[in-house]
Amino acid sequence: MSKTVVIYHSGYGHTKVVAEQVAAGAQATVIAISPDGDITEDDWATLDAADAIVFGAPTYMGSASWQFKKFSDATSKKWFTRDWADKVFGGFTNSASPSGDKQVTLIQMQTLASQHGGIWVSLGLAPSNTKASTHEDLNNLGGSVGLLVRSPSDASVDEIHQGDLASARHYGERVSAIAARLAIS
Numbered sequence: 764m765s766k767t768v769v770i771y772h773s774g775y776g777h778t779k780v781v782a783e784q785v786a787a788g789a790q791a792t793v794i795a796i797s798p799d800g801d802i803t804e805d806d807w808a809t810l811d812a813a814d815a816i817v818f819g820a821p822t823y824m825g826s827a828s829w830q831f832k833k834f835s836d837a838t839s840k841k842w843f844t845r846d847w848a849d850k851v852f853g854g855f856t857n858s859a860s861p862s863g864d865k866q867v868t869l870i871q872m873q874t875l876a877s878q879h880g881g882i883w884v885s886l887g888l889a890p891s892n893t894k895a896s897t898h899e900d901l902n903n904l905g906g907s908v909g910l911l912v913r914s915p916s917d918a919s920v921d922e923i924h925q926g927d928l929a930s931a932r933h934y935g936e937r938v939s940a941i942a943a944r945l946a947i948s
């Protein structure tokens with residue numbers, strides 16, 4: 764059993780719902796980045812002890828929210844000490860448009876993981892992109908680098924498509940299983 768931690772920011776609650784689904788799939792601990800972009804010392808210790816870390820943020824104006832970026836910059840202390848090298852990493856983002864430049868946010872997260880010397884986990888699901896496919900299908904947004912979720916701009920936190928939430932659980936399971944395969948402790 765690997766120790767997986769989901770760390771995310773959510774401005775308006777939609778990304779929080781996704782984080783909870785990823786965590787359910789991974790049986791992970793969840794850390795919320797505060798509205799000020801901060802986490803506690805205990806949270807840093809939890810991250811240090813993780814086998815796998817999954818990043819989550821909404822896409823705002825074509826990249827991760829500034830609170831997630833503040834957290835990213837704060838991880839530079841771990842970069843200096845190489846504390847997070849060889850951990851397993853994944854990432855997800857949620858935004859209103861089907862594309863909405865979500866890919867930029869995922870690449871941002873993948874790059875952060877790589878700076879730390881981490882091992883990135885792709886989504887691992889084929890796209891559901893036939894005429895018959897619907898929002899209820901796994902990976903109906905057709906991602907590959909990480910998990911993409913769409914919250915239509917007028918959707919409440921309870922109206923995120925079931926296919927996206929199922930994809931989130933699947934991705935959590937995948938990250939956790941890969942971390943377990945690699946874990947030496």
Ligand SMILES: Cc1cc2nc3c(=O)[nH]c(=O)nc-3n(C[C@H](O)[C@H](O)[C@H](O)COP(=O)(O)O)c2cc1C
Pocket residue numbers: 772773774775776777778779821822823824825826857858859860861862863864914916
């Ligand atoms: C400041 C701001 C910028 C946004 N920029 C984008 C964007 O670039 N692409 C997009 O598809 N949606 C964009 N959105 C919509 C959010 O990504 C969407 O509402 C998302 O569900 C918010 O997640 P949250 O509830 O976890 O904060 C933006 C929303 C805000 C508030």
